Amino acid sequence: MSFRNAPLAVSRDQDQSALFNAEIRAAIDALIAKYPPEWKQSAVMPALTLLQDSNGGWLTTELMDALAVYLDMPEVAVYEVATFYGMYDLTPQGRHKVCVCNSISCLLNGSEELIEHIEHKYGVKPGETTADGRFTFKEVECLGACRHAPAVLLDKTYHEKLSPESLDRLIDGLE
Numbered sequence: 001m002s003f004r005n006a007p008l009a010v011s012r013d014q015d016q017s018a019l020f021n022a023e024i025r026a027a028i029d030a031l032i033a034k035y036p037p038e039w040k041q042s043a044v045m046p047a048l049t050l051l052q053d054s055n056g057g058w059l060t061t062e063l064m065d066a067l068a069v070y071l072d073m074p075e076v077a078v079y080e081v082a083t084f085y086g087m088y089d090l091t092p093q094g095r096h097k098v099c100v101c102n103s104i105s106c107l108l109n110g111s112e113e114l115i116e117h118i119e120h121k122y123g124v125k126p127g128e129t130t131a132d133g134r135f136t137f138k139e140v141e142c143l144g145a146c147r148h149a150p151a152v153l154l155d156k157t158y159h160e161k162l163s164p165e166s167l168d169r170l171i172d173g174l175e
Contacts, residue, residue: 019066024054028070041073044081048088057093086140094129094136096174099153103142110163111150115139117164122171134174 020028027050031043044067051063059082068075082088089097100106100114115126118137124130126139145151148160154170162170 019063020070024050025070028067032071041071041077044071044073044078045085047071048078048082052088057097058089058091086138089136092129094133096135096155097138097153098135098171099138099140099143100126101141101143101145101149101151101153102139103146105146106143106150109149109161114150114152114162114164114167117167118171121164121168135171 028043028047031046031050032040035042047067047070048059048064051067052059055063064078064082065075068078071078082090098118100111100118102111102115119125122130122135122137124137126137129136140153143151143153143158145158145160150160150162152159152162152167152170154174159166159170
């Protein structure tokens with residue numbers, strides 16, 4: 001997604017109430033309070049996570065623009081964070097996310113087999129969502145579970161030492 005020519009949906013003077021309800025503002029304010037006042041921009045990552053979770057699992061340009069205004073930082077700085085880290089999604093996602101680690105430890109212990117299995121059995125490639133919208137398949141760089149590789153992050157729960165069969169059981173249990 002290119003942000004170069006993206007229109008700014010929120011001006012510096014515009015009130016955030018249209019995009020952030022009172023509950024979201026309070027949650028972002030609680031995140032900001034964890035940092036010294038001059039470092040409130042440090043709350044950008046947890047605030048992006050909060051906004052993504054409250055928006056059905058993805059971030060819109062408008063939400064990122066509004067967050068930039070709220071944190072008093074350049075829009076491009078928010079986009080840089082959202083596009084650098086794999087945990088943020090800039091397009092609509094399935095009801096669930098199945099993230100397979102592709103780092104060296106997981107590859108050596110079978111994640112390539114898991115990736116190929118998902119592609120063939122469920123008909124999706126990394127970055128795609130199943131036709132029924134049940135899940136989005138992502139290939140991610142390091143889940144930090146090298147000791148028990150291969151690792152998969154299903155929504156927000158880590159699963160380790162998976163085989164194609166055990167992964168199928170997890171996926172079959174999704175709504």
